[in-house]
Amino acid sequence: MATLDIRRTTLSNGIVVLVSENHTNPSVVLRMSVRAAPILDTPEKAGLASLTASGLTRGTTHRSFEEINETVDAAGMSLHSGAGRHLVSVGARSLADDLQLGIDLVADVLRNPTFPKREFEQLKGQTLTSLRQADNDTGAVADRHFRELLYPEGHPYRLRNTGYQETVAPLTRDDLESFHAERYSSRGAFCVVVGDVIAEDVVRRLEESLGGWEASGVAEAQVETPVRPTPSHKDVVVPGKTQADLVLGAVSIRRKDPDFQALRMANMILGRLGMMGRLGETVREEKGLAYGVHSELDAGIGAGPWAVRAGVNPANVEAALAGIRDEMQRLREGGVTPQELDRGKSYSTGSLVLHLETNDGVAGLIQDIELFDLGLDYADRYVGIIEALTLEDVNRVAAKHIPRFEDTVRVVAGPARG
């Protein structure tokens, strides 16, 4: 019953506009998505797409960085540009009265960034500091090695979106300017607007600001599924830490894989539902080994990883791994119970209204609908899709896609273990 009205229109240059009106709160969320994302990065320049996205707001041919900041802060709005794995998102969140200002700023920073030298150096310094922090963060270190063991050289999912100290340090403002010139265009771009607005009015304003932006460059990038990696285990020492972060998993499936909903359900029962699912019950509640343990399915345009993550005392790593191994085996071999499936279904369908309560929540769903071709009536069909999942589906898919523990890639990052 949670319906979502989405109006989908195409501007004269092909930019898709998706608007959902919500008049309960005088605010608006605007999110423009373009394809110049980190999956286009090369290993040598990992982080270039992300740094370019962050650099968009640092000055344009019409506005200096200071002018952008003064304008944004005076309106009490937020202007954001950043890169996810598949999309660069440039957006504004503002009071509804400031819709036009948000559109002007988003269009300007997308089309006319100048990457001024001083602002570029400052941004790069900030980025290098946070990459240095990431190399000292057990979770981020574990994830880096996990991806490197999971995906072969050259695969876009192998790289960290924001890059590494060694690949970002040599980047110049000319790199950003070239990347922008070559990769940014209206081709494959789409704009989601949710809030206290009128759809026709939004479309008219966007046509004025963005309708003249040329379509060139890349559209959707393809991501090859890698060959199965060799199972392996790696320990990485991060000095000065108390706790170890462990991650284990395997290459999983694409979002468009027909098994997606069933696998998502199996994963939810294993490591999310209630308090972190079966993993939470065993590793946290019964054994008291960890504050946090969960499993996640990152199905993207390509086959993303399925992973279990936990933070544990170094002395408990083996016990935690054993508990995780047992639960993976139990799920693969025994499947889920009818009660668990019922509970998972009613959570998935019942919580839809909660996920669509805020403009950000709605905008996120619409982005997924557009990126993965889910159909404008996806929110209406969603309950039917979930209800149609059978025990056989879920158990077949669990046995097929939840890896054997022995086949996983495992990384433990933390203090030296004796």
Place this chain on the structure above:
Amino acid sequence: MDAQPVQEHTLDNGLLVLTREVRRAPLVSFYVWYRVGSRNEIPGVTGVSHWAEHMVFKGTQRFPKGEADKLVAQHGGVRNGFTWLDYTAYYQTLPAANARLGIEIEADRMANSVFNADEVASERGVIISEREGNENHPGFYLTEELTAAAFKSHPYGQPVVGYKSDLRVITREDLWGHYRTYYAPNNAVAVAVGDFDTDRLMATVRGEFGRIERRPDPPAVRIVEPEQEGERRVTVKRPGPVAQMSIAYHVPGADHPDTLPLWVLGSVLSTGRSSRLYKSLVMTGLASSAGAGSAMTKDPYLFRISATARPDTDPPKLEAAALAEVESLISSGVSEAEVAKVQRQIKAGHVFSTEGVTSLARYLGQYEMAHGWRRFETYLEDLARVTADDVLRVARTYLVERNRTVGWFLPVAE
């Protein structure tokens, strides 16, 4: 309008109930807030409030362990609990048709939690793991040391999660005693926000909570932090990626009229990229990030200015730049335009952050814990009255050398 005014109800057993009908989405968020947190803890049992919060998720006769989690998920809801200086709170946000479940779970939690000894033993590992996860972040040590140095007597100086030495020895009796002392209807506030009919919701609340007996009033916290008589400094030297700085100044509790001018001051210094600290610390390349501001607390707490140094920054330079910015503000004041900008930022932020029923109910509860929910209702009007003179006055009063504690995290090789 889709949002009605807040209504206040008091049950015979002393439970205060705040309700607000908001019909934007078919959801109801139901919280219970207890007036107990690390503020009520004495040395030796630091972290007992937070640990007790974990224990009241361990089940009762009516909802055996894991059952409430399963039921809430099954009904399409979310739930959680959290502990801070002044409060321990729990909530369920559920589709409106299932709102009753949240009320049942919270009434049962208040009266019938078990604190089984085996569960206490296994939870010790979880609690220590939570603390150790925090310890992996250098900023955690800095905050713990700085706060401890700023307070020599008031319990606000102790970490909410507790010291590890205390977490190793806290007993089942400590936890149970805490629960029996503080989890009383007369020490709690229930908050319901969402798509409901108040009379019908209150009938359920009275039915579930009305039978819980009033308990003796918990002991009052009488400690008053002595005035600081000069700058204090702390340094943490541990392996880590970069240096971090935090400067803390004592400021009054939330019921003091200087609270809102202090919030505006925090925003003048650090909200947005046109803010003073962004310009003087981040744009200059000294820091990768900077922040400033104070919290809403019952007793006097801290206004903090914090920054993460860039790897090549000399720490004393960063500290001098931050203090120079404070000096410049105190000597030259702030402009009305700056204050107007901040008021617009805070007003817009208020609209964004009260979009959902879960956050609306949370604000009401937080205000009630600090100094009364009515301040939340008048927040934007009160904010509009803050002037540039007020901001200058509070900066001159509190951001002074004798009132500050300066803390540094300095990375060293292991």
